[in-house]
Amino acid sequence: MARKTGSHSDITGPRVRAAALRLFAAHGFAAVSMRQIAAEVGVQAGALYLYTPDKQSLLFDLLREHMQEVLDAWAAEEKPDGPINQLETFTRFHIRFHLERPEQVFISYMELRNLEQDNFKALENMRRQYENSLEAILKRGQDEGVFDVDDTKLTTLALIAMLNGVTSWYKPDGRLSLSRVETIYSDMAGKAVRMPRWKERQRKLEAGRAAE
Amino acid sequence: MARKTGSHSDITGPRVRAAALRLFAAHGFAAVSMRQIAAEVGVQAGALYLYTPDKQSLLFDLLREHMQEVLDAWAAEEKPDGPINQLETFTRFHIRFHLERPEQVFISYMELRNLEQDNFKALENMRRQYENSLEAILKRGQDEGVFDVDDTKLTTLALIAMLNGVTSWYKPDGRLSLSRVETIYSDMAGKAVRMPRWKERQRKLEAGRAAE
DNA sequence: ATGCTATCTGAACACGCGTTCATATCAAGC
DNA sequence: GCTTGATATGAACGCGTGTTCAGATAGCAT
Numbered sequence: 001m002a003r004k005t006g007s008h009s010d011i012t013g014p015r016v017r018a019a020a021l022r023l024f025a026a027h028g029f030a031a032v033s034m035r036q037i038a039a040e041v042g043v044q045a046g047a048l049y050l051y052t053p054d055k056q057s058l059l060f061d062l063l064r065e066h067m068q069e070v071l072d073a074w075a076a077e078e079k080p081d082g083p084i085n086q087l088e089t090f091t092r093f094h095i096r097f098h099l100e101r102p103e104q105v106f107i108s109y110m111e112l113r114n115l116e117q118d119n120f121k122a123l124e125n126m127r128r129q130y131e132n133s134l135e136a137i138l139k140r141g142q143d144e145g146v147f148d149v150d151d152t153k154l155t156t157l158a159l160i161a162m163l164n165g166v167t168s169w170y171k172p173d174g175r176l177s178l179s180r181v182e183t184i185y186s187d188m189a190g191k192a193v194r195m196p197r198w199k200e201r202q203r204k205l206e207a208g209r210a211a212e
Numbered sequence: 213m214a215r216k217t218g219s220h221s222d223i224t225g226p227r228v229r230a231a232a233l234r235l236f237a238a239h240g241f242a243a244v245s246m247r248q249i250a251a252e253v254g255v256q257a258g259a260l261y262l263y264t265p266d267k268q269s270l271l272f273d274l275l276r277e278h279m280q281e282v283l284d285a286w287a288a289e290e291k292p293d294g295p296i297n298q299l300e301t302f303t304r305f306h307i308r309f310h311l312e313r314p315e316q317v318f319i320s321y322m323e324l325r326n327l328e329q330d331n332f333k334a335l336e337n338m339r340r341q342y343e344n345s346l347e348a349i350l351k352r353g354q355d356e357g358v359f360d361v362d363d364t365k366l367t368t369l370a371l372i373a374m375l376n377g378v379t380s381w382y383k384p385d386g387r388l389s390l391s392r393v394e395t396i397y398s399d400m401a402g403k404a405v406r407m408p409r410w411k412e413r414q415r416k417l418e419a420g421r422a423a424e
Numbered sequence: 425a426t427g428c429t430a431t432c433t434g435a436a437c438a439c440g441c442g443t444t445c446a447t448a449t450c451a452a453g454c
Numbered sequence: 455g456c457t458t459g460a461t462a463t464g465a466a467c468g469c470g471t472g473t474t475c476a477g478a479t480a481g482c483a484t
Contacts, residue, residue: 004462005450012461028325030242034442046444047462055442110322113240150396154388158400161377162370169369176366184362188370192404216432217480224431246472258474259432267472 004043009050015041016051020058025103029059029111059111060119066104067126073097074133083141084190090134091186094163099178105167131156138193145203148195159189216255221262227253228263232270237315241271241323271323272331278316279338285309286345295353296402302346303398306375311390317379343368350405357415360407371401 019040023032034055038045052058077093079086098105112120135156141147149155163185170181195203231252235244246267250257264270289305291298310317324332347368353359361367375397382393407415 008451009461026325028240028242030240031326033440035440044463045442046464049443050461113238114243150399151388154393154396155400157377157381158374158397161380162374165369165373165376168373176363181366184366185370187362188367188404191406191408192400194403196403197408197410220481221430245470247470255431256433257472258434261473262431 012041012043012047013051016048017058017062021062021103021107024059024062024111025106029107029114056115056119059107060115060123062104063108063111063115063123064126066101066108067123067130069101070097070130071126074130082146083137083144084146084194086137087141087190087193088186090137091159091163091189092182094160095166095182095185096178098164098167099170099181102167105164109164131160134160141193145200146195147193148199149193155193159192162189224253224255224259225263228260229270229274233274233315233319236271236274236323237318241319241326268327268331271319272327272335274316275320275323275327275335276338278313278320279335279342281313281316282309282342283338286342294358295349295356296358296406298349299353299402299405300398302349303371303375303401304394306372307378307394307397308390310376310379311382311393314379317376321376343372346372353405357412358407359405360411361405367405371404374401 016037019037020032023036023040034048035045037058038048041048048058052061074090074093074097077089080089108123112123115123135152138147138149138152138155142149142152166181166185170176170178172178176184228249231249232244235248235252246260247257249270250260253260260270264273286302286305286309289301292301320335324335327335347364350359350361350364350367354361354364378393378397382388382390384390388396
């Protein structure tokens with residue numbers, strides 16, 4: 001017995017990654033064995049090494065692929081004018097995108113420590129790049145006087161943490177629809193950073209006085 | 213060679229839990245072996261079984277102990293009057309308490325899946341109890357008309373997720389002091405749920421008209 | 425000083441781990 | 455139809471796993 005009928009690298013390769021993703025998300029990287037992954041694919045453990053040099057690379061590839069997808073998808077998203085609308089676009093995008101990929105999100109935030117330093121840093125950079133696109137929106141809003149943010153970096157992290165939280169309880173057939181969840185979170189994010197009207201009036205008053 | 217000089221259950225017991233906590237937080241439950249824990253304590257692996265029936269109980273005890281501490285500490289916290297002040301008290305308490313216990317927080321959110329169902333449910337109940345104390349504040353504020361939240365349950369989870377995020381980047385000797393971080397998060401939480409002034413005015417107008 | 429018990433050792437058990445490799449079979453090109 | 459390369463097997467390697475247990479030692483009560 002050796003090669004299986006109908007076996008192709010084009011088929012087995014993706015199945016290996018899919019099985020690894022599912023199992024890593026369910027039980028954690030360290031708790032999943034290569035033999036378990038192989039069993040899910042319907043193959044012996046040795047065959048996995050045709051598709052990955054080792055176990056860690058399997059994890060790293062999944063994480064890197066996911067981060068690249070996030071960055072690409074956000075880059076492709078159509079951006080409206082003005083920081084307020086952009087913030088709404090970002091929050092809605094983030095929630096929708098992440099809820100469609102619960103397993104990737106899970107391992108992205110849980111299994112980073114299982115990577116060796118170089119791999120870890122590569123992912124960290126990608127994540128920071130994504131965070132920066134949100135921070136840029138906050139900064140612009142601050143410059144234009146429509147946001148009132150104490151510290152853009154901290155606020156960025158706080159908002160993303162809040163948005164990520166949704167993946168830990170959302171169920172597609174639950175009490176709230178996806179679009180409703182999007183709306184609630186988006187509103188909350190907006191209110192957390194928007195310049196209050198009374199502050200805005202005060203700002204205009206002061207600006208008027210300075211112009212005299 | 214057998215019993216060590218100066219050895220006591222009162223001493224070794226806590227050291228076992230401390231070592232387990234540190235190692236679980238650093239490498240993950242599944243990635244840490246009983247022999248590693250024993251080595252950190254300065255003992256052979258077999259001796260650990262004088263202090264825990266098995267590895268999983270070691271994890272569960274740490275998690276349960278932590279959750280009980282949270283509940284007790286919040287119960288002991290002095291509560292001011294009014295939902296607005298109570299929300300600030302809660303956010304400041306949560307941030308301070310969790311930043312003082314980064315390792316417990318880490319394993320509390322990462323290693324739940326390594327528990328068997330009964331243990332998992334016990335912890336889930338304790339967590340829900342804690343969440344309920346925040347939701348109660350939001351509900352009261354909504355009834356009194358000082359908060360404007362769409363869904364108290366969802367908002368509770370969103371706020372806690374946001375607050376928990378702080379543990380993933382805060383460094384005690386970093387750019388921002390603990391009290392400053394508390395303030396920023398507390399302000400953000402407040403703004404995210406407070407009734408806007410224009411809405412409040414509108415509400416009073418309508419109430420006045422209805423009273424005619 | 426003696427005996428008792430709490431505490432720990434060190435070896436053992438059965439098993440699973442990640443990874444390698446010689447070998448075998450299938451799919452495709454000539 | 456035959457050859458060649460891609461794809462998979464299954465056994466093996468050395469090592470580590472959680473857990474148990476008989477035996478040894480330290481501290482304490484008498």
